[in-house]
Amino acid sequence: MSILQDIKNAVRSRSIHVSYVDVGSCNGCDIEVLACLAPRYDIEQYGIYVHNNPREADVLLVIGSVTPQWVDKLRDIWEKIPEPKVAVAIGNCPISGCVYARRGTLTTPPVENYIPIAAQVPGCPPRPTEILNAILSVAPLIYKDYEEKQP
Amino acid sequence: MRSIVYYVREFLRPEWLKKFFFAKTAPLVTPSYFKDYPSRTEKECTACLSCMMICPAPGAIAVLRKKDGWEPEVYPGHCIRCGLCVEACPEGVLASGRILDVTRRDKTAFSSWYRLQVDDTLCMRCGNCCVSCPVNRQVDPQLAGTGTSASDEVIMRIEGGRVTILHEEKCTGCKTCENNCPNRAIRVARMVEGVQGEEAEA
Numbered sequence: 001m002s003i004l005q006d007i008k009n010a011v012r013s014r015s016i017h018v019s020y021v022d023v024g025s026c027n028g029c030d031i032e033v034l035a036c037l038a039p040r041y042d043i044e045q046y047g048i049y050v051h052n053n054p055r056e057a058d059v060l061l062v063i064g065s066v067t068p069q070w071v072d073k074l075r076d077i078w079e080k081i082p083e084p085k086v087a088v089a090i091g092n093c094p095i096s097g098c099v100y101a102r103r104g105t106l107t108t109p110p111v112e113n114y115i116p117i118a119a120q121v122p123g124c125p126p127r128p129t130e131i132l133n134a135i136l137s138v139a140p141l142i143y144k145d146y147e148e149k150q151p
Numbered sequence: 152m153r154s155i156v157y158y159v160r161e162f163l164r165p166e167w168l169k170k171f172f173f174a175k176t177a178p179l180v181t182p183s184y185f186k187d188y189p190s191r192t193e194k195e196c197t198a199c200l201s202c203m204m205i206c207p208a209p210g211a212i213a214v215l216r217k218k219d220g221w222e223p224e225v226y227p228g229h230c231i232r233c234g235l236c237v238e239a240c241p242e243g244v245l246a247s248g249r250i251l252d253v254t255r256r257d258k259t260a261f262s263s264w265y266r267l268q269v270d271d272t273l274c275m276r277c278g279n280c281c282v283s284c285p286v287n288r289q290v291d292p293q294l295a296g297t298g299t300s301a302s303d304e305v306i307m308r309i310e311g312g313r314v315t316i317l318h319e320e321k322c323t324g325c326k327t328c329e330n331n332c333p334n335r336a337i338r339v340a341r342m343v344e345g346v347q348g349e350e351a352e353a
Contacts, residue, residue, distance in 0.1 A: 029343075041179070044294070095228035096210065098208060101209050122230070124230070124231035132179075
């Protein structure tokens with residue numbers, strides 16, 4: 001049983017669907033995520049598909065320091081994603097607020113306050129390779145003993 | 152028929168199968184110009200705090216006191232990898248990518264000074280700034296009260312009822328004047344300029 005489970009999980013973790021949400025970034029990290037989709041880094045060769053639809057996503061990439069308007073909407077998006085799911089914080093902004101973490105700015109980082117974050121990719125912006133590595137390293141974790149832990 | 156055999160043979164080649172089933176992109180090499188998070192070299196930190204002063208990201212670098220001397224520490228969630236701390240450090244304590252090689256090759260450096268600015272509409276001529284300034288006190292121990300001074304060597308003094316800045320270049324950037332100003336009329340700004348060539352070596 002468990003061998004079969006392992007095979008199933010291994011196969012599933014090679015078919016990851018990704019959705020990304022920009023909760024108030026400067027677009028630098030968005031462009032690095034976009035570079036992952038382009039032929040040079042080509043995220044699809046690892047079986048990762050970007051549909052940008054939370055209802056069929058496994059991994060949510062959160063980009064940007066959270067602006068107040070996004071606080072409840074981000075929570076909604078996170079709840080729309082079916083189990084199993086993980087969120088990855090891309091860039092410094094969701095981790096610390098980066099250069100926006102000053103007095104008088106209308107941002108409310110970190111994003112961990114609103115949704116659980118499985119991995120953080122620091123950088124301003126991170127390199128596409130780093131984003132790719134983060135997604136690939138959380139992929140096996142998503143399905144790890146997925147069916148066993150279901151009631 | 153021959154072409155079918157050719158294709159079957161081609162598709163059974165181990166290299167082809169490996170290429171087909173396993174990851175495929177051109178190797179993701181780090182380019183030579185990539186600057187990673189600054190790492191410490193074995194040079195000794197003198198705690199001049201140039202790195203902290205030039206850092207544009209809040210909370211990205213801190214010079215911490217360790218058992219044997221001071222050590223700059225970079226925080227990845229905050230650092231934007233601009234490399235300014237590496238360039239600004241006069242001792243070469245930090246290294247990142249090829250920044251140090253390039254600054255050495257091009258003979259570039261940062262020169263900094265402090266600019267004093269008094270907002271005349273806010274200033275009420277109390278003279279607190281002139282009296283509190285530790286450099287002023289050293290130059291002219293008689294300086295007190297209203298901030299007038301007979302010495303021409305002080306950084307600033309009250310002349311004819313207003314603050315006159317005489318020797319900006321003597322300012323050490325301690326900001327004692329700023330803290331003692333009741334109206335926030337005086338401001339100390341650290342100015343940084345990139346220089347190249349003989350200027351940088353001096």
